[in-house]
Amino acid sequence: MYPKLVIDLKKLEDNLNAVGKITKEDGGCSLMIVTKGLCADLEMAKMVAANDYVDFVADSRVKNIASYADIVRGAGKKTVLLRIPMHSEVAEVAKYVDLCFNSELSTIRLLNEEAAKLGKKQDILLMIDLGDLREGIFFQNEDLIYEAVEEILAMENINLYGIGVNLTCYGAIIPKNDNLSQLVDIARKLEAKYDIKLEMVSGGNSSSIYLVGKGELPEGINNLRLGESFLLGNDTAYETKLPGTVSDALILQAEIIELKEKPSLPIGEVGVDAFGEKPYYEDRGIMKRAIIGIGKQDTDLGSMTPCDPQVEIMGGSSDHIILDVTHADKEYKVGDIVEFELGYGGMLKTATSAYVERAYRK
Ligand SMILES: *Cc1c(COP(=O)(O)O)cnc(C)c1O
Numbered sequence: 001m002y003p004k005l006v007i008d009l010k011k012l013e014d015n016l017n018a019v020g021k022i023t024k025e026d027g028g029c030s031l032m033i034v035t036k037g038l039c040a041d042l043e044m045a046k047m048v049a050a051n052d053y054v055d056f057v058a059d060s061r062v063k064n065i066a067s068y069a070d071i072v073r074g075a076g077k078k079t080v081l082l083r084i085p086m087h088s089e090v091a092e093v094a095k096y097v098d099l100c101f102n103s104e105l106s107t108i109r110l111l112n113e114e115a116a117k118l119g120k121k122q123d124i125l126l127m128i129d130l131g132d133l134r135e136g137i138f139f140q141n142e143d144l145i146y147e148a149v150e151e152i153l154a155m156e157n158i159n160l161y162g163i164g165v166n167l168t169c170y171g172a173i174i175p176k177n178d179n180l181s182q183l184v185d186i187a188r189k190l191e192a193k194y195d196i197k198l199e200m201v202s203g204g205n206s207s208s209i210y211l212v213g214k215g216e217l218p219e220g221i222n223n224l225r226l227g228e229s230f231l232l233g234n235d236t237a238y239e240t241k242l243p244g245t246v247s248d249a250l251i252l253q254a255e256i257i258e259l260k261e262k263p264s265l266p267i268g269e270v271g272v273d274a275f276g277e278k279p280y281y282e283d284r285g286i287m288k289r290a291i292i293g294i295g296k297q298d299t300d301l302g303s304m305t306p307c308d309p310q311v312e313i314m315g316g317s318s319d320h321i322i323l324d325v326t327h328a329d330k331e332y333k334v335g336d337i338v339e340f341e342l343g344y345g346g347m348l349k350t351a352t353s354a355y356v357e358r359a360y361r362k
Contacts, residue, residue: 001357002255002337003294005350007038008361009047011249015230018244019209020053023224027212032056032080034205034227037344038250039351040064042071043360049075056080056099058225062092069096082225084127084135090114094122099161099200103127103135105148108158115157123161125200126152128186130179132171139182149190162200163187164223168207174237175208177216184220206230207237228344252304252340252350254292254321259334262289274317288326292338295319298353303346307339 016033023031033048035041036059045068048054057072058080059065065079072079078098085093085100085107093100094114102108102124115122126148129136137145152160165183167175180203187201203211203221206229211217228234233245241247264284273279275296290311295318306313310328313321325332332338342350350356 002253003292003298003350003355004253004357004359006251006253006359006361007041007044008249008251009043010362011246012044012231013047013051015233015245015249016048016051016053018233019226019229019242020051021244022209022212022242023226024053027209027217027224029203029212029217029221030055030200030223032058032202032223032225033230034058034082034225035064035068036060036082037227037231037347037351039348040067041351041358042068046071049077056223056225058082062089062096066092066096073098080225085111094118094120097122099123099125101125101127101135101164103129103137105151108152108155112155112157121157121159123159124152125162125164125202126160128163128165128183130165130167130173130182132165132167132169132173134166134170136165139186142186145186145190146193149194153194153196160196160198162198162202162223163190164200164202164225165204167204168236169205175204175211177211177218180204180208180211180221181218184218187220205236206234209242210235210237210240213243231347232342232344234344248307248341250342250347251307252294252299252342252346252356253337254294254340256290256332256334256336256338257293258289258291259325259332260289261286263287279315284324284326287324288328288332289314290323290325290332290338292321292323293319294321294356298355299349300343300345303343303349304340305343307341311338 023029031053049072056078060083069079080099081097090110091114127136129138167173187198200223202223205225233247264287265281297318312324
């Protein structure tokens with residue numbers, strides 16, 4: 001059945017080894033692999049948990065972590081929750097999450113209570129916002145950081161495992177030696193002020209890994225959290241390919257359900273499309289138009305690239321995508337499968353859609 005997301009576990013493992021080598025051997029950091037881009041696919045999670053480079057397996061959703069916590073812990077690795085937890089999910093967090101990212105004292109207090117019920121000490125990472133303006137205590141409000149740390153250190157069932165930053169997700173701020181050095185400074189100040197040792201200073205996601213290659217990752221950053229660079233081979237700071245990775249470990253396959261020659265311009269008064277937008281049409285004369293059985297409900301049209309460079313995506317609606325196959329050497333016909341490489345958005349949506357089947361290559 002199609003559409004189908006084909007996951008090449010061998011290629012994914014090669015990507016993992018490539019980013020693992022950069023992060024651990026060249027960068028001297030521990031490696032946290034992030035599974036949310038592929039909705040914590042279990043076959044992938046097993047491969048990741050078994051890989052020697054991997055220290056932590058992380059996701060933004062507790063439900064995903066619950067699905068593979070046994071596998072990860074069984075392999076001697078730790079589970080990590082990246083998204084700041086909701087009050088309503090702290091019981092689940094205490095159960096399935098070994099290291100939890102946090103920025104709100106009210107939530108950490110609840111986590112302290114839940115950890116006490118389980119008789120455990122919950123490791124947490126306190127997030128610092130260095131200017132990207134998503135989660136974390138704002139770095140310029142040092143007093144607020146001290147206030148939070150003091151209260152955390154007094155909690156019976158919470159262990160302050162470290163601090164971390166996230167960049168390039170919301171504000172698109174690029175990690176550099178200078179902003180990441182500020183994180184290291186904060187860590188060293190906290191250690192001196194409270195006579196503690198922070199195990200982890202986590203220096204960001206796939207947009208930070210390029211710093212290792214340039215020799216500019218500040219000393220003191222000792223962890224990176226990698227999703228996209230492992231799944232798609234991307235350095236997300238400058239959109240380059242990381243050495244030793246491939247971009248086709250994940251392939252989307254969709255089936256042609258109609259193929260007809262039609263004009264390129266619709267006929268009649270133009271209103272708005274199914275999503276309320278006014279479409280733009282280019283007159284290309286009579287075209288060979290293929291419709292594939294997948295739509296905006298299942299994927300992101302701007303985040304998929306046909307593997308056949310002579311095929312072009314024209315547009316689509318909820319359940320259909322229209323391709324221009326006029327200039328393709330291959331004689332496409334109804335029933336044929338068209339393949340696509342995916343970007344982050346396309347990967348996320350296809351992995352989330354209940355209508356996209358999965359297949360594995362080993
Ligand atoms: C999603 C996420 C990551 C991984 O990001 P990639 O760009 O896919 O490497 C790391 N850290 C946090 C906090 C995240 O939310």
